[in-house]
Amino acid sequence: MLRQLGHRAFIVQPGPAPPADVLLALHARKSAEAVRSSRELRPGTKVVVALTGTDLYRDVRTDASARRSLELADRLVVLHDRAAAELAAEWKPRPAALTAAPPAA
Numbered sequence: 001m002l003r004q005l006g007h008r009a010f011i012v013q014p015g016p017a018p019p020a021d022v023l024l025a026l027h028a029r030k031s032a033e034a035v036r037s038s039r040e041l042r043p044g045t046k047v048v049v050a051l052t053g054t055d056l057y058r059d060v061r062t063d064a065s066a067r068r069s070l071e072l073a074d075r076l077v078v079l080h081d082r083a084a085a086e087l088a089a090e091w092k093p094r095p096a097a098l099t100a101a102p103p104a105a
Contacts, residue, residue, distance in 0.1 A: 049069050
């Protein structure tokens, strides 16, 4: 989708993030190194963390690196309306729920 909109987009494996204008991290815990390195090495890069079910229902409660990803993110994305209820109070103002459009009839 990003390429169709004219962006140069690439997928990288977990680890340090390559130079970019925006880092879209899928999964707070698995992308923790990319989020951290992006903040340290390229502070101007915008960081968006899309939270997965594993993040919401386990990792942000038990894993320090997942919580740190949320702290470092400029924006958080959750994929269903009730997901924000799973987040601690310090992260609630930043999530924006995305809902899928209803299927065409």
